[in-house]
Amino acid sequence: MEKKLPSSISELQTPCCLVDIDKIKENASRMRHWCEQxxxxxxxxxxxxxxxxxxxxxxxxxxxxxxxxxxxxxxxxxxxxxxxxxxxxxxxxxxxxxxxxxxxxxxxxxxxxxxxxxxxxxxxxxxxxxxxxxxxxxxxxxxxxxxxxxxxxxxxxxxxxxxxxxxxxxxxxxxxxxxxxxxxxxxxxxxxxxxxxxxxxxxxxxxxxxxxxxxxxxxxxxxxxxxxxxxxxxxxxxxxxxxxxYDAMQAAKGSCNEANIACRIATRVIGHYPEKNHLLIDAGFLALSFDGKDAQSGGYGMTVQGHPELRIFKMTQEIGFIQAKEGTLDFEKYAVGSMIFIYPYHSCASAALFPEYIVHSSGNIVGTWKTVNGW
Missing domain, CATH: 3.20.20.10 (Alanine racemase)
Known part of the structure; x- marks a missing residue:
């Protein structure tokens, strides 16, 4: 039996891979048009x-x-x-x-x-x-x-x-x-x-x-x-x-703009640790991948959508560690249980970690896409 999907992104269980079908269509159309032209x-x-x-x-x-x-x-x-x-x-x-x-x-x-x-x-x-x-x-x-x-x-x-x-x-x-x-x-x-x-x-x-x-x-x-x-x-x-x-790497190089990125990893804050000046999220390297570990920008090359002040500084298998890029983390902005969205450094690597994608349009969930993995 197929599971029933919620209508809104905020109700999703995390971590999950979100893809914006409208941006995918725009990216595809832009490349196709240039080739045809x-x-x-x-x-x-x-x-x-x-x-x-x-x-x-x-x-x-x-x-x-x-x-x-x-x-x-x-x-x-x-x-x-x-x-x-x-x-x-x-x-x-x-x-x-x-x-x-x-x-x-x-x-x-x-x-x-x-x-x-x-x-x-x-x-x-x-x-x-x-x-x-x-x-x-x-x-x-x-x-x-x-x-x-x-x-x-x-x-x-x-x-x-x-x-x-x-x-x-x-x-x-x-x-x-x-x-x-x-x-x-x-x-x-x-x-x-x-x-x-x-x-x-x-x-x-x-x-x-x-x-x-x-x-x-x-x-x-x-x-x-x-x-x-x-x-x-x-x-x-x-x-x-x-x-x-696209992904954070492509945006950093100028291949695209951040607005063109159609793939995000949705994750939730699972704990505050003021004495250590970091918070934890429920996405580790099995949801995000280590592919950007050598990125010069730090933070494994990933960006947190809407929060340029944050960076991921450590990952274990199922947990990500986030701190402020400078100074003390303002924990009130990131309530436990709240959702944040991460643009992966390399979407090929991160997307391959998920058996399906949650597809949305204008913020509304419209379905899932099953992936093929293996060799």
């Missing part, structure tokens, strides 16, 4: 929200052309009528069987490789009968995480092997300019995006010179896609994901 295909990443409802909004109801980070996500979306799914994660042999099952179920299922291991594995492994592996090659355009290096010939040779293979459809290049997360303002984000784009296009030109067609060449970090440099209009595809919710 500039002739860029949008392939939104599902890893932030992991829900059917969020997928419907980001694909504008088409249920086509998405990115996932796990096979569990791919299977979840396939089960619910989504197609043209890209599993954008370095592929290893243990996952091939599930990939084959998805290829047989879907019209379009794409996989990702980023080095000689994946290329050799696919060229030597037969795909399901009547199918070809549909493959994107990952490119490191400055992020330093994974992908072939943009300025080395090895990547060109691997792309050539993919293109020449009789059992592979080479789709093109997938790049993630994660270095944009090192920016601190919109101008820096745009400059980083410009540099990443120049590297991507230099690699694409090398492929073309080597006789390797490159149908798709994409970029996809939320900061650079939210504050795109004009040069980025020449890519074929965007694939950001965090923009569905």
């Amino acid at each position: 500039n002739g860029i295909k949008l392939r939104p990443h599902m890893k932030t929200h992991k829900t059917i409802e969020g997928g419907d909004i980001l694909t504008n109801g088409s249920r086509r052309k998405i990115v996932v980070s796990t096979l569990k996500e791919a299977e979840f979306y396939a089960d619910n009528g989504f197609d043209d799914i890209l599993y954008a994660y370095p592929l290893t042999k243990d996952k091939l069987e599930r990939c084959c099952q998805l290829m047989n179920r879907l019209e379009l299922f794409h996989i990702y490789v980023d080095g000689s291991y994946g290329v050799e594995m696919l060229t030597k492994t037969a795909p399901p009968e009547g199918k070809k592996w549909s493959v994107y090659l990952g490119l490191d355009n400055g992020d330093g995480r994974e992908g072939v290096l943009w300025d080395k010939e090895e990547g060109v040779e691997l792309a050539k092997q993919l293109y020449m293979s009789t059992n592979i459809n080479f789709q093109g290049i997938y790049s993630h300019e994660g270095q944009s997360y090192n920016s601190s303002n919109p101008n820096e984000i745009r400059q980083t995006g410009k540099e990443a784009h120049l590297r991507l296009m230099a690699f694409v030109e090398k492929l073309q010179a080597a006789g390797v067609p490159c149908p798709e060449y994409s970029m996809g970090a939320t900061p650079s896609c939210s504050q795109p440099d004009d040069t980025m209009k020449t890519v074929t595809e965007f694939h950001p994901g965090n923009y569905v919710f």
Whole structure:
């Protein structure tokens, strides 16, 4: 039996993850409009929200052309009528069987490789009968995480092997300019995006010179896609994901404004401790995550909505510790049992800790969204 939800946020049991459907729609519309205006295909990443409802909004109801980070996500979306799914994660042999099952179920299922291991594995492994592996090659355009290096010939040779293979459809290049997360303002984000784009296009030109067609060449970090440099209009595809919710980190960098953040963790004050000059809340690291522990702004990078004077300075599994940024905490402002709202540092990490979201519009609860987790 489904539990009955209260009509107002103030009646909710905490901690819980709140998502503002109106802001989600605004964030999705803004990204979609920019892509349409500039002739860029949008392939939104599902890893932030992991829900059917969020997928419907980001694909504008088409249920086509998405990115996932796990096979569990791919299977979840396939089960619910989504197609043209890209599993954008370095592929290893243990996952091939599930990939084959998805290829047989879907019209379009794409996989990702980023080095000689994946290329050799696919060229030597037969795909399901009547199918070809549909493959994107990952490119490191400055992020330093994974992908072939943009300025080395090895990547060109691997792309050539993919293109020449009789059992592979080479789709093109997938790049993630994660270095944009090192920016601190919109101008820096745009400059980083410009540099990443120049590297991507230099690699694409090398492929073309080597006789390797490159149908798709994409970029996809939320900061650079939210504050795109004009040069980025020449890519074929965007694939950001965090923009569905945004978070305190994105607002601090200038990717968005605080008003754009669609995800909050609702929590309640559970105790006053004047002798220690702190109060406790019922949300610890299993509701908020430790992802912002190294944030230069302190407070685990999180912000307390409407209370810039507060910061979270410590967390245990189920408890958060809050103090004043300066001086003595005014406990009368934060009654025991009262609710406060926290913008997570990284919404992907915090949202993944909840099996469902409480969805609201104009302060009224309108339903819940179930999430998919696991691998």
